[in-house]
Amino acid sequence: MSNKKVAGTCYIKVDGDQLAVTGGVEAPLTDVEREAFKTSAGVHYSETDVIPYVKVECVVPKDFPREAITKNDDLTVTAEFANGNVYVLSGGFLVNPAALKGDDGKVELEFNGEKGIWQ
Template identity: 50%
Template sequence: MGQKVAGTCYIKVDGEQLVISGGVEAPLTKVKRETIVKGYFKEEDRTPFLKVDAVKTPGFPMNKLGNGTNMTVTAEFKDGSSYVLSGAYLVEDVNVTGDDAKVSLNFEGISGDWQ
């Protein structure tokens, strides 16, 4: 029996749903490991994040996104899981393209949890 594991995702910022045009990226783990020598590794905390390509629709929350420093961003995946990023803010340049109205959003935050 087949199982749905990918497809349409939903993104909400402080409860307001965005229209997205592409994939959503979230970290699977909270740490990053690196081998020092075989059998020994170091472990560092990862900054929680969410990356998404949104569409600049009428009413797009530009001010909320641009000025927000303590947002809650929720990504709902087609397999039924969700990733909730708390204390979120945008990082890197945020630009909109005129030919397809795409806005690449890179959120980082204080805490990211899978549910």
């Protein structure tokens, strides 16, 4: 029997600390972004590198590793998706303001890093 599960619970670890994921988890499938343009000689494209990243929404319990996540700039972020795919971001650091929402106790985090590898 084959595994046809493609969505469901995802797991995120930041330097070994597991976060309580509540929303979506996102990681890039490609290392480059292509933009097409048309010329008199046909369609061509340019390529730019994509910065490796992991985006996640999670709840913030009392023991949330806030200082480690907000201060460190060499994190390893591991995203395990429900379909079994795993994305590992190395040299990671938090980007964009991360604000804790008091009404639901959640925070949206975005990590960028040096290298992202699908395993």
